[in-house]
Amino acid sequence: MEKNNTGKYFKYAIGEIVLVVIGILIALSINNWNQRKNNESKITNILKEIQNDILIDLSASNMIIDYHIFTDSISKNILNNKYTPEDVRNGNFQEIGYNYRDFKTTSNGFDNLTGNLDNISEKYKHLLPEIKNLYVTLIGTIDVYNDKIRNIVYKNIDDKSNLNWVQDAYTGKENNEQIDYFINDVKYKNLVANYMGYRINIFDISNEYRVKAIDLYLKINELINNEDTVPEIVNYKNKSSNNYVSTYKLKETINSDGRWDSILNVLERNNKLVIIFSQNNFELNLLSYNENTFFPDEFYGGLIIFDKPKKEHLYISDGINSFAIYERIESN
Secondary structure, three states: OOOOOHHHHHHHHHHHHHHHHHHHHHHHHHHHHHHHHHHHHHHHHHHHHHHHHHHHHHHHHHHHHHHHHHHHHHHHHHHOOOOOHHHHHOOOOOOOOOOOOOOOOOOHHHHHHHOOHHHOOHHHHOOHHHHHHHHHHHHHHHHHHHHHHHHHHHHHHHHHOOOOOHHHHHHOOOOHHHHHHHHOOHHHHHHHHHHHHHHHHHHHHHHHHHHHHHHHHHHHHHHOOOOOOOOOOOOOOOOOHHHHOEEEEEEEEOOOOOOOOOEEEEEEEOOEEEEEEOOOOEEEEEEEOOOOEEEEOOOOOOEEEEOOOOOOEEEEEEEOOEEEEEEEEEEO
């Protein structure tokens, strides 16, 4: 100061402060970058966990679908008097209405994600509506349907315990009352129809959940650049569609109200099978479940099974006792 160098010292001090500030900013920038990287890694791992949950859920939904296909055939035979007393005696009759398959889902990944919403980057935020739809909206409906079918089955079991022939059934004794109940009693037929209504609800929501879960799995895969092979179960594309492209003629139906077209055509378009109903030119796009079993895109309800009940036939079921069997008459 005695030599009038105050200005130089101020400049030096300011320079030191600037360097310190720059150093702090660089350190903060590096820290933020590391934090973002850690958050990105954490969210990526959570998304992978959601994918693993989806694989578990797809297996569960497949069990629901398989059981519905099984009970669909049995219920229609019961409702349309296809079974005989001899079928009960020799074990060819399968009673339904006294057990259930509910759709249990897994949400560990979703639970972890909800606890880390503040860490989700813009890269992944567009997935949130689909994830919410899957784990909040659809699972909420699934839980309602699960409760309903459990309750109706418990009621059926309680009511059955009061029937006169039950003790004989437990010991394996033949009882004509039991045979008459399963073959002829309108109460049992009503029980089956009521039960299948709840089964259809579970089946439809399982299909919808399955499709939405597959879509989400594939979108996550693309975003995280996962190069692992996608499991075969993550698929609803047609597997052998060319085999079924043809014209089909109505052969059999229990419904007499004209709901079924006499002729329908099955085409392939954009790697999907499409059923064209001739009466109103209505088109039904199909998604695949397995090699010969399909269901409608968009509303997910109904069964379309090729080569059932035998080869060159087409079975369509869209309700408790609404179905038609078509026979292949021409290849396109």
